[in-house]
Amino acid sequence: MNTYEIIQQAELFVQEELGRDTTGHDWWHIVRVRNTAMLLASRYPDADAFIVELAALLHDVADEKLNPSKEEGLAKVRGWLNTHQVEEQAMEHMMTIISTMSFNGGKNPPMDTIEGQIVQDADRLDAIGAVGIARAFAYGGAKARPLHVPDQDFSELDYRAGSKSTIYHFYEKLLLLKDKMNTDFGRDLAEQRHQFMEQFLTQFYAEWNGENLRS
Ligand code: ADP
Numbered sequence: 581m582n583t584y585e586i587i588q589q590a591e592l593f594v595q596e597e598l599g600r601d602t603t604g605h606d607w608w609h610i611v612r613v614r615n616t617a618m619l620l621a622s623r624y625p626d627a628d629a630f631i632v633e634l635a636a637l638l639h640d641v642a643d644e645k646l647n648p649s650k651e652e653g654l655a656k657v658r659g660w661l662n663t664h665q666v667e668e669q670a671m672e673h674m675m676t677i678i679s680t681m682s683f684n685g686g687k688n689p690p691m692d693t694i695e696g697q698i699v700q701d702a703d704r705l706d707a708i709g710a711v712g713i714a715r716a717f718a719y720g721g722a723k724a725r726p727l728h729v730p731d732q733d734f735s736e737l738d739y740r741a742g743s744k745s746t747i748y749h750f751y752e753k754l755l756l757l758k759d760k761m762n763t764d765f766g767r768d769l770a771e772q773r774h775q776f777m778e779q780f781l782t783q784f785y786a787e788w789n790g791e792n793l794r795s
């Protein structure tokens with residue numbers, strides 16, 4: 581199977597696996613991450629475009645939120661790569677990217693290859709800006725989370741489980757992502773999207789507090 585056919589097969593596999601997800605990992609998330617990753621890869625000619633594209637397509641198949649465990653999710657991806665005769669070195673590279681790219685409270689080791697850095701940046705970019713805001717509220721809705729709970733202490737990260745609002749998620753993750761970007765180009769894009777989230781929060785609090793009710 582050539583690389584073009586492997587990519588085509590991967591698209592079908594991911595649509596099958598994630599097509600029905602309603603928690604922010606749907607097929608269109610994968611399409612956006614793939615497109616952003618390919619755009620980043622075009623800026624970094626040393627990056628292997630096949631690894632970037634395939635890792636972007638498969639990156640959420642193993643997500644522990646969508647599998648009985650992270651190990652089972654990773655085994656599924658490895659099995660797929662084996663069946664599709666992806667060569668050993670590329671397979672190991674892909675598995676490293678997929679198993680270490682999530683935010684994980686900032687606890688995963690830094691990505692040490694340009695391909696991993698690109699795919700991780702593309703995934704992070706999709707968590708911020710207008711799309712990131714939409715995904716966060718979609719996720720919060722799917723988990724029956726409140727939009728916002730006033731007077732929460734955002735510096736208190738070990739907060740009572742179950743009471744987190746979606747606005748809180750901005751402080752525990754979304755607003756931190758711009759400083760975690762790997763590539764310069766990714767950082768530029770993240771900066772713009774970050775500013776948009778800041779504007780969104782300013783407007784959100786103003787409306788919440790009835791500060792701009794004049795017509
Ligand atoms: P990723 O695809 O970057 O690995 P996650 O699996 O952490 O992202 O989450 C998928 C989407 O759901 C992201 O847009 C993320 O910001 C959002 N999300 C995750 N946890 C929460 C939460 N507690 N509240 C609101 N949104 C969340």
Ligand code: NI
Pocket residue numbers: 609613639640703
């Ligand atoms: Ni993702």
